[in-house]
Amino acid sequence: MSAPPTVTWSAANARRMERQFLLTTAKPGQAGPGEVVDAMLAAQAQVLSAAELSVGLRMDGATRQDVRDALWGEEPSLVKTNGPRGTIHLLPYAQLPLWTAALPAVPSGPSPFKAEARVTPAQAEEIVTAIGEALDGVRLTIDELSEAVVARTGPWAGDLVMPAFQGMWPRWRQVMHLAGQRGALCFAPDRGRKVTYTRPQDFGEPMGAEEATRQLVRRFLYAYGPATSHEYAKWLAGPPGWASTLFASLSSAGEIEAVDMEGEAVSWVVAGDTEFPAQPAQGVRLLPYFDAYVIASHPRARLFPGRAYERALNRGQAGNFPVLLVDGVAAGVWHQRRSGRRVTVTVEPLDRLSARQERGLAVEVERVGEVLEARPELVVGTVGVGPHA
Structure with missing residues (x-):
């Protein structure tokens, strides 16, 4: 068996930057906000102004308004919703069939809530369905959404059992991130100072979970490889053992291959994707x-x-x-x-x-x-x- 290709970290780093428009920014007509975020895979956006800057700095001549138009315009190329790790991200609208299949397939860890506050798997499914129905074609504030969810499920969903800041949140909100990851919920433009939510429309059916899971690994390695299975698990907040088994399966299928990155732990790239820049990153x-x-x-x-x-x-x-x-x-x-x-x-x-x-x-x-x-x-x-x- 031949030794894996050797890659310097400097070359790997330069390739990551190159693929993310950090060495050469996207020219007008080359890539819009949706394509730039797709190259990043996702842009973390719990601070939306920071996400606007992340995307805008990767594009020649872009402003925050270009990102807002891509998010809130008549033909959006971005959606603000729950992404990797359950945190708020900008995702490419065109890739929602992939994300809404891959993210729910990531095994979750133990619930952080006390037993009396948790929802059962059946209740979680009921809540996600209720959220999707309530937001279909409308925009609701969190209070309006809460009323709609409780009306569709029952008083148990509205029990104030979740410690939050200086108060308590209703039980249903512990699976709000799951509704976002499944495509039942996304952010809509603010109503004055109030955040509103809606349901993303017309993005197609989710992919099969297995194919979406494998494709997301390949896309991650294209953007951030060489990378270890542990690093992938960290990015998704998934179990390391699950990621290790997944990478082994992809390796056996010939979809990814190992490289030696200056003595680091076994790192992986997409099969055949072993060309790296000759020059280190500059600037x-x-x-x-x-x-x-x-x-x-x-x-x-x-x-x-x-x-x-x-x-x-x-x-x-x-x-x-x-x-x-x-x-x-x-x-x-x-x-x-x-x-x-x-x-x-x-x-x-x-x-x-x-x-x-x-x-x-x-x-x-x-x-x-x-x-x-x-x-x-x-x-x-x-x-x-x-x-x-």
Whole structure:
């Protein structure tokens, strides 16, 4: 049996960036917001402004309005709903048949709720059906949706049993993320200051769960490979043993193959996808909170070398700080503060920037301003803001 191909981490990192429009941004007509998010697989969006920046910075000349039009326009290419890990993401509308089949197939861990607060599997199915029926063709606030769900299920679904912030939420909300993952719920435009929800329309039937599961692995490896099964499990918040068995099955079927990435744990790529850039990543990029690239890329210690591991991560977790990337690795943090039409971008490099890198940073700050539709001001100094929750 021949030895697996050898890949340097630098080459792997450059390919990931290239495929995610982080080395060369998407030109007009090349890829719109839906295609850019598809290249990222998904854009985490519990902070929607950060997701708008993630997508916009990957496109030449784009603004946050382009992303909003893709999300809320008459012909949307994006949908805001529950994605990997159950968290809020922007997903490509065209790929909802894949996502709504693959995500519910990820085994879940033990319930975090006390026995008396949990729902049974049958009750969860009843709630998801009720949510989908209530949101079909309408937009409802959370209170309106709660009334509709309880009316369709029973008083038990409205019992206030879920600790939340300084109050209690009704029982049905513990499976709200599952409704999003199954395509029964998505976000709609706000009604004043109130969030509203609807049901995504006309996206087709979900794929078969097995094919969707296998396809999602291949798509993940195309975007973020080489990667281990454990890293895939972490990205989805799935059991490591399940992911390991899944990868073994795909390997046996010839769909993925192993590579040797500088002595790291066994890493995988899509079968035959073994071409990598000859040159390492170069340039300066600013990535906002929860950018998909820093969340899904591994190993953490290589992407966040030296002091960056402590400064730009939150106890080893990526995404809680906006990150300054220099030549493909984390080299500092940054923060943006908006005041009217002006946005002040404070950047804290961990090492002195070269003249070339300073020029690149200035260009990147201009792009941040362009995406946010604001006049940018660059300040190089200490970022005093802590990690986002």
